[in-house]
Amino acid sequence: MRDRTLGGLGALAGLLVSSSAALAAGIGQPEPWQMDRQVPVTENARDIHLFEQGIHWLSFGISLFVLGLILWCIYRFGEKRNPVPSKTTHNTLIEVAWTIVPVLILVAVAIPSFRLLRTQLSDPKADVLVKVIGHAWYWSYEYPADQGGGFAFDANIDEDKLPKLLGADNEMVVPVNKIVKVQVTSTDVLHSWAVPSFGFKIDAVPGRLNQFWFKADRAGTYHGQCSELCGARHAYMPIVVRVVSDEDYAKWLSEAKTKYARIDDGAARFASAR
Known part of the structure; x- marks a missing residue:
């Protein structure tokens, strides 16, 4: 049992070492089946990476919210549960909400975006x-x-x-x-x-x-x-x-x-x- 445990730990250590070596070899170049950005080695590249991840999660959350609304409308307002359709033409509160909320989202996205642009366009003294x-x-x-x-x-x-x-x-x-x-x-x-x-x-x-x-x-x-x-x-x-x-x-x-x-x-x- 002890030999098996030591053997397993040795195999795990070997796997970690090989994985670390593979990661190091992949720095600065693309890898087969790569799904993410290359390893960033500048502050600007890391900020771009974080900003992009935030945008992805924001888009994912919005997509889930819209999907939930669609499924709820299908369930709630289907013909069986709602045989007499509503004749409501508009709803002021909803229209204000779906105008203001996207504007707030865009403002929230613009702030880190402008920070990135400011960093990129700055002109520090060169070495x-x-x-x-x-x-x-x-x-x-x-x-x-x-x-x-x-x-x-x-x-x-x-x-x-x-x-x-x-x-x-x-x-x-x-x-x-x-x-x-x-x-x-x-x-x-x-x-x-x-x-x-x-x-x-x-x-x-x-x-x-x-x-x-x-x-x-x-x-x-x-x-x-x-x-x-x-x-x-x-x-x-x-x-x-x-x-x-x-x-x-x-x-x-x-x-x-x-x-x-x-x-x-x-x-x-x-x-x-x-």
């Missing part, structure tokens, strides 16, 4: 600045010289890497727990730079510079894709962002200066949009 340029069909990344960069590189899909269609030959690298400001534009058609774990999606528009920011609080590799239908190879524009420690980021910057193409005017490109 790291990266310019992202969409092309048909790949991404370019530029790191300004005044922040230790002064280089640029292209990121094309690497179909030999996993996860499938989400691997790139070069990765955008940023430090953990630092405010990263991303400025996005395009050289040809509309693209959209999106990383679900960061809770952000921003359009890349030719002739326009859009920007947003994120602060990832967990090191790791996070995947995204172009989220604007942009042509024949729209599905082959993966986004890979590697979040590393300050020491690893400094090391990567040093290596990147010799690996990637230099841009002498990097600081000037960013100065006007800060």
Whole structure:
């Protein structure tokens, strides 16, 4: 009996370890049969997740209430129980109620929604600045010289890497727990730079510079894709962002200066949009 108990506890421990490992492996990328958002690693992404869950529960409650009303009306006002139908044309109290209650619900939904928008549209001082340029069909990344960069590189899909269609030959690298400001534009058609774990999606528009920011609080590799239908190879524009420690980021910057193409005017490109 004791051996069976120990064996069962060992199996349970193994299951928990394997489940934890599977969860960790799935951070920053989609999973087969996934029904929920990817694991959030920014405050904004967590707020979006909570807001979305609240909306789902609110919608579920309203649906149950309406279903209950329908079933009650079928039961109460069926022909057998109500052979003489009412000739009531309206009810002022009910009409006022079904006007005011939805308005109150929308106001309750709007408050956290506006808070999220305020966070997204705020413009904190950046620790790291990266310019992202969409092309048909790949991404370019530029790191300004005044922040230790002064280089640029292209990121094309690497179909030999996993996860499938989400691997790139070069990765955008940023430090953990630092405010990263991303400025996005395009050289040809509309693209959209999106990383679900960061809770952000921003359009890349030719002739326009859009920007947003994120602060990832967990090191790791996070995947995204172009989220604007942009042509024949729209599905082959993966986004890979590697979040590393300050020491690893400094090391990567040093290596990147010799690996990637230099841009002498990097600081000037960013100065006007800060």
